[in-house]
Amino acid sequence: xxxxxxxxxxxxxxxxxxxxxxxxxxxxxxxxxxxxxxxxxxxxxxxxxxxxxxxxxxxxxxxxxxxxxxxxxxxxxxxxxxxxxxxxxxxxxxxxxxxxxxxxxxxxxxxxxxxxxxxxxxxxxxxxxxxxxxxxxxxxxxxxxxxxxxxxxxxxxxxxxxxxxxxxxxxxxxxxxxxxxxxxxxxxxxxxxxxxxxxxxxxxxxxxxxxxxxxxxxxxxxxxxxxxxxxxxxxxxxxxxxxxxxxxxxxxxxxxxxxxxxxxxxxxxxxxxxxxxxxxxxxxxxxxxxxxxxxxxxxxxxxxxxxxxxxxxxxxxxxxxxxxxxxxxxxxxxxxxxxxxxxxxxxxxxxxxxxxxxxxxxxxxxxxxxxxxxxxxxxxxxxxxxxxxxxxxxxxxxxxxxxxxxxxxxxxxxxxxxxxxxxxxxxxxxxxxxxxxxxxxxxxxxxxxxxxxxx
Amino acid sequence: xxxxxxxxxxxxxxxxxxxxxxxxxxxxxxxxxxxxxxxxxxxxxxxxxxxxxxxxxxxxxxxxxxxxxxxxxxxxxxxxxxxxxxxxxxxxxxxxxxxxxxxxxxxxxxxxxxxxxxxxxxxxxxxxxxxxxxxxxxxxxxxxxxxxxxxxxxxxxxxxxxxxxxxxxxxxxxxxxxxxxxxxxxxxxxxxxxxxxxxxxxxxxxxxxxxxxxxxxxxxxxxxxxxxxxxxxxxxxxxxxxxxxxxxxxxxxxxxxxxxxxxxxxxxxxxxxxxxxxxxxxxxxxxxxxxxxxxxxxxxxxxxxxxxxxxxxxxxxxxxxxxxxxxxxxxxxxxxxxxxxxxxxxxxxxxxxxxxxxxxxxxxxxxxxxxxxxxxxxxxxxxxxxxxxxxxxxxxxxxxxxxxxxxxxxxxxxxxxxxxxxxxxxxxxxxxxxxxxxxxxxxxxxxxxxxxxxx
Numbered sequence: 001x002x003x004x005x006x007x008x009x010x011x012x013x014x015x016x017x018x019x020x021x022x023x024x025x026x027x028x029x030x031x032x033x034x035x036x037x038x039x040x041x042x043x044x045x046x047x048x049x050x051x052x053x054x055x056x057x058x059x060x061x062x063x064x065x066x067x068x069x070x071x072x073x074x075x076x077x078x079x080x081x082x083x084x085x086x087x088x089x090x091x092x093x094x095x096x097x098x099x100x101x102x103x104x105x106x107x108x109x110x111x112x113x114x115x116x117x118x119x120x121x122x123x124x125x126x127x128x129x130x131x132x133x134x135x136x137x138x139x140x141x142x143x144x145x146x147x148x149x150x151x152x153x154x155x156x157x158x159x160x161x162x163x164x165x166x167x168x169x170x171x172x173x174x175x176x177x178x179x180x181x182x183x184x185x186x187x188x189x190x191x192x193x194x195x196x197x198x199x200x201x202x203x204x205x206x207x208x209x210x211x212x213x214x215x216x217x218x219x220x221x222x223x224x225x226x227x228x229x230x231x232x233x234x235x236x237x238x239x240x241x242x243x244x245x246x247x248x249x250x251x252x253x254x255x256x257x258x259x260x261x262x263x264x265x266x267x268x269x270x271x272x273x274x275x276x277x278x279x280x281x282x283x284x285x286x287x288x289x290x291x292x293x294x295x296x297x298x299x300x301x302x303x304x305x306x307x308x309x310x311x312x313x314x315x316x317x318x319x320x321x322x323x324x325x326x327x328x329x330x331x332x333x334x335x336x337x338x339x340x341x342x343x344x345x346x347x348x349x350x351x352x353x354x355x356x357x358x359x360x361x362x363x364x365x366x367x368x369x370x371x372x373x374x375x376x377x378x379x380x381x382x383x384x385x386x387x388x389x390x391x392x393x394x395x396x397x398x399x400x401x402x403x404x405x406x407x408x409x410x411x412x413x414x415x416x417x418x419x420x421x422x423x424x425x426x427x428x429x430x431x432x433x434x435x436x437x438x439x440x441x442x443x444x445x446x447x448x449x450x451x452x453x454x455x
Numbered sequence: 456x457x458x459x460x461x462x463x464x465x466x467x468x469x470x471x472x473x474x475x476x477x478x479x480x481x482x483x484x485x486x487x488x489x490x491x492x493x494x495x496x497x498x499x500x501x502x503x504x505x506x507x508x509x510x511x512x513x514x515x516x517x518x519x520x521x522x523x524x525x526x527x528x529x530x531x532x533x534x535x536x537x538x539x540x541x542x543x544x545x546x547x548x549x550x551x552x553x554x555x556x557x558x559x560x561x562x563x564x565x566x567x568x569x570x571x572x573x574x575x576x577x578x579x580x581x582x583x584x585x586x587x588x589x590x591x592x593x594x595x596x597x598x599x600x601x602x603x604x605x606x607x608x609x610x611x612x613x614x615x616x617x618x619x620x621x622x623x624x625x626x627x628x629x630x631x632x633x634x635x636x637x638x639x640x641x642x643x644x645x646x647x648x649x650x651x652x653x654x655x656x657x658x659x660x661x662x663x664x665x666x667x668x669x670x671x672x673x674x675x676x677x678x679x680x681x682x683x684x685x686x687x688x689x690x691x692x693x694x695x696x697x698x699x700x701x702x703x704x705x706x707x708x709x710x711x712x713x714x715x716x717x718x719x720x721x722x723x724x725x726x727x728x729x730x731x732x733x734x735x736x737x738x739x740x741x742x743x744x745x746x747x748x749x750x751x752x753x754x755x756x757x758x759x760x761x762x763x764x765x766x767x768x769x770x771x772x773x774x775x776x777x778x779x780x781x782x783x784x785x786x787x788x789x790x791x792x793x794x795x796x797x798x799x800x801x802x803x804x805x806x807x808x809x810x811x812x813x814x815x816x817x818x819x820x821x822x823x824x825x826x827x828x829x830x831x832x833x834x835x836x837x838x839x840x841x842x843x844x845x846x847x848x849x850x851x852x853x854x855x856x857x858x859x860x861x862x863x864x865x866x867x868x869x870x871x872x873x874x875x876x877x878x879x880x881x882x883x884x885x886x887x888x889x890x891x892x893x894x895x896x897x898x899x900x901x902x903x904x905x906x907x908x909x910x
Contacts, residue, residue, distance in 0.1 A: 241653040
């Protein structure tokens with residue numbers, strides 16, 4: 001058994017490289033193409049919405065200060081080198097906390113893989129088909145590596161950054177047309193640059209944006225060097241002094257190869273359609289449904305009960321949030337907002353809504369509790385139940401096992417389109433619709449440079 | 456006891472930042488200034504000698520392809536952004552394996568700290584005094600961090616790259632004039648970028664140059680962002696999800712603070728004056744002395760015996776090296792070379808010397824063995840004994856406990872000057888002497904830009 005494992009172990013980078021170099025657009029099922037386009041549309045929304053935030057502006061200022069050739073467009077404005085573009089755009093797309101998430105690998109792949117792919121595709125004037133294929137390969141590789149090291153790696157390491165670097169390298173390698181040996185080198189030098197510690201979360205430092213910025217950039221760097229003949233360790237994952245052993249208490253290398261080439265793991269990706277903590281989404285989904293059905297006024301509502309798993313309450317039981325950010329992590333606030341306004345989008349979280357008198361009044365009627373049955377199913381299911389009792393004495397009860405956006409409770413293309421339009425609300429309507437339309441028909445784009453010129 | 460340790464633990468980055476921001480040129484003892492200038496001179500030799508090697512050229516090509524403002528000079532030619540300069544010059548100075556080494560932390564500090572310091576000092580037109588002070592601070596901080604995590608960290612991680620990133624950040628922060636809070640942020644974001652796995656050594660990949668390149672660049676990046684207000688984790692070293700716990704089986708945080716501000720750890724630095732493996736240096740030192748004394752011909756020599764510790768033989772017992780690189784790791788080759796040519800410098804290792812008939816003939820007379828007494832003192836002392844028996848029947852015996860260049864067996868300034876001249880042999884004599892002279896009088900240089908313009 002150990003020998004079989006060892007036998008496999010000699011081949012991991014080679015197998016990933018063989019998979020990636022062989023993948024073609026033509027073999028992608030139509031549903032994979034459609035889904036991948038939604039991932040890219042969703043990325044654009046996050047990158048546009050995040051581009052004005054302070055940490056992103058600082059990284060963009062740095063890129064401007066350093067300079068670079070006009071190779072790829074920055075979501076913060078202007079063009080710079082592909083490395084700078086991967087860095088700035090990797091920072092921009094993670095900060096509003098609305099980017100996609102893969103539960104199995106705990107990776108937000110879009111913010112690392114897509115900026116890398118976009119930068120190379122724009123620079124080399126490649127097509128929408130090329131971009132889609134590279135994103136599929138990049139997601140596949142980083143999801144597999146993340147699954148192999150989860151959950152132990154995640155304690156210290158920010159998977160999106162560490163494992164994401166491999167995804168960025170694969171997407172860039174694919175678009176640069178690297179051969180198998182060069183792709184192995186790119187993976188090796190991606191892994192030996194992999195970094196990003198969770199320590200920043202202890203004091204809320206800005207490092208989270210630096211992590212995704214650098215992961216995207218470092219993967220591109222590894223691929224660009226590999227193209228020049230720069231070699232990297234061939235066994236970066238399973239080697240005795242490699243990524244698995246150095247950075248994970250436990251790991252399962254079978255996750256790298258099992259079903260490789262037969263599955264499309266990008267299809268397991270989850271989307272966030274609300275701008276609040278993921279642990280509030282189940283309740284928000286249902287309360288928005290009730291809003292749509294009845295549009296209740298504050299006066300009509302007698303009480304709201306939200307039942308969920310313990311972890312959700314640990315993180316989101318906050319009856320009196322004091323900041324916009326804290327409001328996103330308050331189950332009471334998000335529930336009241338959803339039931340009164342029918343929405344919990346980016347535009348709904350601001351200083352004004354934070355102190356909205358009706359929302360604050362309804363929050364006093366919201367009770368949040370742990371329900372043992374729901375708790376027992378966590379984390380496989382992120383479930384919740386809500387009960388809204390009206391003054392007239394009637395009530396509505398609802399329950400869900402998966403927040404909307406999980407593959408088991410998928411959002412529609414229209415919902416993601418609407419989300420994008422909301423995320424890009426700083427753009428004139430014509431501009432954001434033009435970009436969205438291009439992205440919806442991405443496979444028809446002949447030259448990514450032309451797409452990016454719309455920004 | 457645990458509490459005392461915990462109390463200290465809250466303050467590590469703050470203490471390092473307080474030390475670094477307070478350090479001034481005026482308080483450096485004259486011997487520290489003199490020694491630091493030698494470290495910088497030695498760095499220049501390695502960077503010049505390495506600038507033409509293939510992996511370095513590839514990284515320089517990449518920097519050129521990406522572009523960047525003309526802020527700092529590259530040892531490979533031309534100017535680019537400070538980030539690109541730190542990257543290219545960080546790659547250049549490690550590849551000929553003649554750069555300095557600190558035994559306690561297992562760090563080659565020059566190749567990471569000095570390119571970072573040079574790039575900022577040139578860009579900001581700072582003085583030689585500023586540069587010297589920043590290098591002293593950068594060495595101090597990365598040596599302490601390396602000592603705190605050695606030896607366990609070193610099994611997976613390339614200390615020069617991981618711990619070196621902190622040294623680069625400190626040198627850059629010092630030259631940018633960051634305050635204490637900004638310097639804490641720079642340390643935090645240096646640590647969360649720290650990377651570099653030993654896996655590349657398994658197949659001799661080029662990643663070693665990428666490690667030093669990126670460590671130097673990432674430290675500069677952390678400092679530049681900190682200057683813009685970009686925050687980093689305040690407890691990157693000792694925090695629950697920080698550098699020590701994530702990347703080291705064992706660590707000793709007292710090494711960070713013990714004697715901080717009262718010592719100058721740069722004084723513990725070792726220099727390599729021969730271009731061969733460090734485990735051959737003891738014998739080479741003594742055989743060069745015998746050469747100088749007698750200049751023996753091949754015919755006069757009857758036999759050579761070299762006794763040393765077991766580890767030296769494990770790595771360097773090679774009676775028939777087939778490549779220039781292997782020759783540097785052959786104790787037999789290096790011993791014969793030293794005794795016949797009186798030198799084992801960079802210029803002495805090439806295809807011609809590899810197959811030199813006299814050297815090959817003398818190698819057959821060289822016996823290398825482990826001596827139990829010498830072995831027992833390793834690794835505290837890297838000792839050896841040599842005995843050369845001449846045809847006339849007389850013989851010379853010598854023994855040493857430390858190779859030349861260790862602090863316990865220091866090289867002279869003249870020897871390092873001569874080493875530099877040899878390393879810069881591709882430059883016209885006038886040019887290399889001009890540069891060496893500037894470096895010997897570095898504290899008199901008013902503007903580092905002017906120094907770098909000599910390259």
